[in-house]
Amino acid sequence: DIQMTQSPSLLSASVGDRVTLSCKASQNIYKYLNWYQQKLGEAPKLLIYYTNSLQTGIPSRFSGSGSGTDFTLTISSLQPEDVATYYCYQYNSGYTFGAGTKLELK
């Protein structure tokens, strides 16, 4: 089974900061990776699919990159409404979520 490791588990940042979240796969998943945002008490929301494609309606400050085993979600300028937990998810072989990165305001 493919394992997904996200880091850090908790990230504190200030409004306006550029924020980078990491996700590593235990084996090559090519670009079969999505990112989801989950705010407290809500269902997850798809942000990025196939590593770097922005889902309709998602602000352009969100972007994704990577391939193979190393992936990154970047928020170019953190906004208060971005406080949430972010999950990566691979669908190259089976379906596996990472454990999440909780993003809070400093």
Next chain:
Amino acid sequence: EVQLVESGGGLVQPGRSLKLSCAASGFTFSNYYMAWVRQAPKKGLEWVATISTSGSRTYYPDSVKGRFTISRDNAKSSLYLQMNSLKSEDTATYYCARHNGYDYWGQGVMVTVSS
């Protein structure tokens, strides 16, 4: 507008069964694979089951294989999850989601397995 509405959750004793339902609207249900994803309290997300458009193919992780059964009724635009031999570790919020990258999710339904 795409809507997914789960129902059927509740408190159930270990070893018993429960069936969840998900009513879909706002899209052509029969054209999409569908899935169930769960989230234990204060934990991360876990894929639970996926079903093909016709229902002829189903997929499960080892953690629920043999105990859970996903099914669908395309005429009713409905998705189901039959959960048997429930364990305490099945306690979670269960979400139904369109398997197209999980681009749409329901609001979730809570299942608590406890004596």
